[in-house]
Every structure is written in structure tokens, then in C-alpha cells.
Amino acid sequence: MSHIILDSGPVISHSLNDLLWLFDKVKDYYGTEFSMTEAVKREVIDHPLAGKRFKLEALQVMHLMKKGTFKVISNPDIDALAKEMLEIANLCYYGRNQPLQLVHYAELTAVSAAVINKADAVMIDERTTRYMFEKPEKLRNILQHKLHTPIEIDKAAVLRLRKLARNVKFTRSAEFAAVCFEKGLLDNLLPDIPKSRENLLDALLWALKLNGCAISNKDLSTLMRLTLR
Incomplete structure (x- = not known):
């Protein structure tokens, strides 16, 4: 992929796991361009700089900029x-x-930026946004289970929304990290223990999941199997 638009979630997930350097490697090795909108920048830099909890992560993102x-x-x-x-x-x-x-x-500026700039993909870890475009019926089922109430869906509105996205491809931190792993960009972290590749990939994907990447246990296991085959 030559151009990926970033939402705030993947940037935060990678920064909290000290994995921002993966973006450097992918850019250097493959020439991939990573972009974010002004609204996303405010979420990953401007707002954190005003506080203490994520100030260091914001400074690290500023460095990559x-x-x-x-x-x-x-x-x-x-x-x-x-x-x-x-x-x-x-x-x-x-x-x-x-x-x-x-x-x-902010999430929708990332989607619209992918449309306007004809990007290869938009990287969003938030499940609701992705499912609204990709799996609207499944999102309704999830909402009904979560809210314990019947949920109605305006299919005409969903169709209008999906048409605006013009078949934008969605990806998330887990898939990005799995591709980096597959390409050998994390080989320097391979441990000297049995099943080193399996253990590293498992640790990588679970770290991202636990720090904000919405991926089910089933999807994580499937991604591991496909990456290691």
C-alpha cells in the first residue's frame, strides 16, 4: 500500500506499546505514506499535550511528524x-x-480523507465505525446485545453513508502489525525460546488488542494462523 490514512486509535495503540518505529520501517522499506487529518492530530497531539497522562506519547508522535x-x-x-x-x-x-x-x-475525517485522497486504506481500530460501513447488520446485533433493547436500522441512510465512502478499504493495527511481522520487520525481537515466532506474534497482537485495537479473540486466532502458515 502506498498511502494509508490513520485514525487516532492505531497511533495510540502503537505508541502505548512502543511500536511507533514500525511506521518508520514501513515508510523506509516500502515508501508507504502515512497521513492524518487535523482532527486526528488534535486527538493524538494537541489534547494529550495539555495533560500529563499521554504527554510522552504525543511528543513521540510529534517526532515522527x-x-x-x-x-x-x-x-x-x-x-x-x-x-x-x-x-x-x-x-x-x-x-x-x-x-x-x-x-x-475525527474518525469520519479519516474516512473522508481516504475518499478525497484516493488512499489505499484507512486504519481504524474502532469497531463501531468500521462495522457501520462494512457490516451494518452485524453492528445492529452487537448494539442490541450491548444495550439490551431492540435496535432499528435505517437501511436507506446506511446505503447513503456507504456510497459516500466509495468502497474505502478498512484495516486496523492488528492487520498492519501482522503484515510487518510477516515481512520480517520485527525479527530483531524474536526471543530465544521455543516457538519464538508464534510467541512474538501472540504477544504483539494481544498487546495491540489490550491497548485499544478492537479485534475478537476468534479473529485474533485466525489472523495468527494465517500469518504463521
Whole structure:
């Protein structure tokens, strides 16, 4: 992939696991361009810098921006499309006759940036946003189970939303890390223990899962099996 748009989740997941250097390696080895919108930048840099808890991670992201690994893209068309998506997205699902506000503006700027810039993929760890575009019926089932109430879906609104995304490809931190592992970019971390590759991949994927990447245990096991085969 030559151009990937980043949501805040994958950046945070990688920074919390000291894995931001993977973006450097992928850019250097394969020439992949990583971009984020102004709204995402505010979530991973501006807001954390105003506090203490994630200030170090924000500074590390700033360093990658200074190096050119991460780029910020700003375009009125991105903002306009994201606002249109947000308006429709928050009318797609209803519970107790009330619309459910399930997604946030910053996430949708990442999706709209992928559309406007014709990027190869948008990397989003948040399950709700991905499923709204990719598996809207499954999202309804998840919401019904979580909220313990019947959920209605406006299929016309969902169709409009998906058309706006124009078949954007979604990926997440787990898949990105698995590809990096498969390409040997993490071989320097292979431990001197039995089943070293299996143990490293297991540790890698679980670390990302536990720090924000929404992936089920079943999907994680499948990803491991496909990566190790």
C-alpha cells in the first residue's frame, strides 16, 4: 500500500506499546505514506499535550511528524464530506425511537480523507465505525446485545453513508502489525525460546488488542494462523 490514512486509535495503540518505529520501517522499506487529518492530530497531539497522562506519547508522535513519517493533511473537502457522513451516520440506528450517536467527527475525517485522497486504506481500530460501513447488520446485533433493547436500522441512510465512502478499504493495527511481522520487520525481537515466532506474534497482537485495537479473540486466532502458515 502506498498511502494509508490513520485514525487516532492505531497511533495510540502503537505508541502505548512502543511500536511507533514500525511506521518508520514501513515508510523506509516500502515508501508507504502515512497521513492524518487535523482532527486526528488534535486527538493524538494537541489534547494529550495539555495533560500529563499521554504527554510522552504525543511528543513521540510529534517526532515522527518532524521526520516526515506522519503527515497532516488539511482540505475543506475532507471536512465537508466528514460532516455530511456524521449527519447521516447518527441517523442510521435507533433505540427506543431515538437516534444513536455512535461515531465521532475525527474518525469520519479519516474516512473522508481516504475518499478525497484516493488512499489505499484507512486504519481504524474502532469497531463501531468500521462495522457501520462494512457490516451494518452485524453492528445492529452487537448494539442490541450491548444495550439490551431492540435496535432499528435505517437501511436507506446506511446505503447513503456507504456510497459516500466509495468502497474505502478498512484495516486496523492488528492487520498492519501482522503484515510487518510477516515481512520480517520485527525479527530483531524474536526471543530465544521455543516457538519464538508464534510467541512474538501472540504477544504483539494481544498487546495491540489490550491497548485499544478492537479485534475478537476468534479473529485474533485466525489472523495468527494465517500469518504463521
